[in-house]
Amino acid sequence: MDKPIVIIGAGISGLSTAYFLKKQNIVLEAKPYVGGLCHSFYDNGFTFDCSGHFIHIRDKKILSLVKKLSGGVDEINRSSSILFKNTLVPFPFQANLYYLDAKTKKECIDGILKRKNVDICPRMPFIDWAEAMFGKGITKHFMRPYNEKLWSYDLKKMNAQWTGAFVPKPNAQEIIESAKTKNKTVYGYNNVFYYPKRNGCQALIDGISKKIKPLLNEATQKIDIKNKVVWTGGGKYKYSKLISTQPIVELLKQISPLPKNVQTAAQKLKFSSVRCINIGIKTKSGVPKILKGSHWIYVPQADISFYRVGIYSNVNPAMAPKKSYSLYVEISSSNGKYKRAQEVINDLQKLNFISQNDEIAAVNIVDIAYAYVIFDKDKDEALKTINEFLRANEIYSIGRYGAWEYSFIEKNILDAKALAETINRE
Numbered sequence: 001m002d003k004p005i006v007i008i009g010a011g012i013s014g015l016s017t018a019y020f021l022k023k024q025n026i027v028l029e030a031k032p033y034v035g036g037l038c039h040s041f042y043d044n045g046f047t048f049d050c051s052g053h054f055i056h057i058r059d060k061k062i063l064s065l066v067k068k069l070s071g072g073v074d075e076i077n078r079s080s081s082i083l084f085k086n087t088l089v090p091f092p093f094q095a096n097l098y099y100l101d102a103k104t105k106k107e108c109i110d111g112i113l114k115r116k117n118v119d120i121c122p123r124m125p126f127i128d129w130a131e132a133m134f135g136k137g138i139t140k141h142f143m144r145p146y147n148e149k150l151w152s153y154d155l156k157k158m159n160a161q162w163t164g165a166f167v168p169k170p171n172a173q174e175i176i177e178s179a180k181t182k183n184k185t186v187y188g189y190n191n192v193f194y195y196p197k198r199n200g201c202q203a204l205i206d207g208i209s210k211k212i213k214p215l216l217n218e219a220t221q222k223i224d225i226k227n228k229v230v231w232t233g234g235g236k237y238k239y240s241k242l243i244s245t246q247p248i249v250e251l252l253k254q255i256s257p258l259p260k261n262v263q264t265a266a267q268k269l270k271f272s273s274v275r276c277i278n279i280g281i282k283t284k285s286g287v288p289k290i291l292k293g294s295h296w297i298y299v300p301q302a303d304i305s306f307y308r309v310g311i312y313s314n315v316n317p318a319m320a321p322k323k324s325y326s327l328y329v330e331i332s333s334s335n336g337k338y339k340r341a342q343e344v345i346n347d348l349q350k351l352n353f354i355s356q357n358d359e360i361a362a363v364n365i366v367d368i369a370y371a372y373v374i375f376d377k378d379k380d381e382a383l384k385t386i387n388e389f390l391r392a393n394e395i396y397s398i399g400r401y402g403a404w405e406y407s408f409i410e411k412n413i414l415d416a417k418a419l420a421e422t423i424n425r426e
């Protein structure tokens with residue numbers, strides 16, 4: 001009998017690969033549950049994701065598949081903003097200067113007018129790119145403080161390759177106009193997004209995994225590339241091809257023998273971690289005024305522990321019981337150390353994101369060790385060396401951390417589909 005294809009990981013990438021593959025395969029999942037970062041947790045009547053997992057999709061075929069697998073989704077027009085000096089400035093900051101105080105507005109416009117005439121290139125250090133793109137004022141007031149919090153990394157050592165679809169780039173004229181009147185233009189890749197009607201992001205995972213039977217609690221530990229064998233704590237699996245969706249640096253630690261140049265390349269890949277604190281709140285007075293209608297709010301303020309807060313129950317009221325609301329809070333770290341949940345709740349109360357009289361009914365903490373891949377001068381070259389080695393050994397490393405990229409659910413499904421179809425044709 002032919003050896004099966006072994007897929008490591010039952011997140012959206014691993015499950016999608018199995019879904020589209022027409023050849024015999026086995027999915028090994030380290031955790032006792034499926035979904036990876038698309039898993040949802042249920043606690044005291046609240047549904048929580050691993051922080052907001054909202055599905056933005058451009059591909060029509062993938063959209064109809066996601067609708068079918070999720071058992072119905074809502075189509076939602078994004079409502080997001082930046083908390084700046086107690087004011088909510090609509091997203092993106094750089095196209096909504098109208099909402100700023102006069103002094104900040106002037107600094108932002110002066111910055112745009114006095115930009116240096118340089119060739120803008122995504123390989124520039126992020127801060128230089130932001131100043132060249134948006135000027136010193138917008139960089140000082142938003143781009144620098146927000147991104148320092150998000151990435152927990154020296155912005156001078158990071159480049160701007162990740163900004164692609166994620167950072168809207170209005171031109172100078174639009175930025176200046178946005179200071180005079182309220183900007184009606186809609187920006188960004190996720191201005192419309194989709195979300196399952198029931199059970200959070202897990203609804204999509206449950207739909208896709210129905211016909212796939214991943215083996216749970218099966219963390220791969222060792223991979224013999226010569227004999228094409230994977231070992232978990234209790235099992236041994238021979239494979240014809242190996243598709244891994246675990247972080248590529250973890251995959252390489254399991255492979256033996258690993259050439260020295262690949263080991264050196266792996267050490268060059270950097271990342272930051274995120275703690276997501278999910279909070280369910282009982283209230284007599286309703287969702288706090290400042291959060292009404294918002295899906296998420298960016299918080300660049302340095303003395304506040306988190307960089308973003310989302311309001312699950314505003315995205316879908318089914319996420320919280322009656323007379324309740326629910327939030328996710330994201331905190332980034334370069335060393336896995338975070339503020340305690342109580343300090344985060346204090347910060348939320350300080351900003352009036354939780355009213356003093358409301359009762360905390362559920363707290364659920366999700367630590368995401370690999371959250372954001374760092375884009376620096378070493379990344380592309382290191383990945384090239386690693387992928388050449390993996391391909392030569394019929395190993396495909398895909399997904400957000402397998403491919404070591406800044407991707408999202410739609411891209412993960414599309415990449416998994418493309419790989420499965422290539423293998424189906426062989």
Ligand SMILES: Cc1cc2nc3c(=O)[nH]c(=O)nc-3n(C[C@H](O)[C@H](O)[C@H](O)COP(=O)(O)OP(=O)(O)OC[C@H]3O[C@@H](n4cnc5c(N)ncnc54)[C@H](O)[C@@H]3O)c2cc1C
Pocket residue numbers: 008009010011012013014028029030031034035036037038050051052053054055056218219220221245246247250274330368370371372398399400401402407408409410412
């Ligand atoms: C804070 C944050 C917010 C996000 N918000 C959104 C959003 O709103 N919309 C969106 O589209 N995307 C969002 N994303 C991105 C999204 O989470 C990912 O693109 C997607 O979940 C990646 O899926 P994956 O299957 O590639 O990886 P993962 O979800 O990480 O799955 C990998 C799987 O492999 C398993 N695994 C690891 N090691 C082993 C091992 N040794 N053996 C067996 N199994 C193993 C893991 O347990 C996991 O189940 C967000 C990401 C973050 C960090």
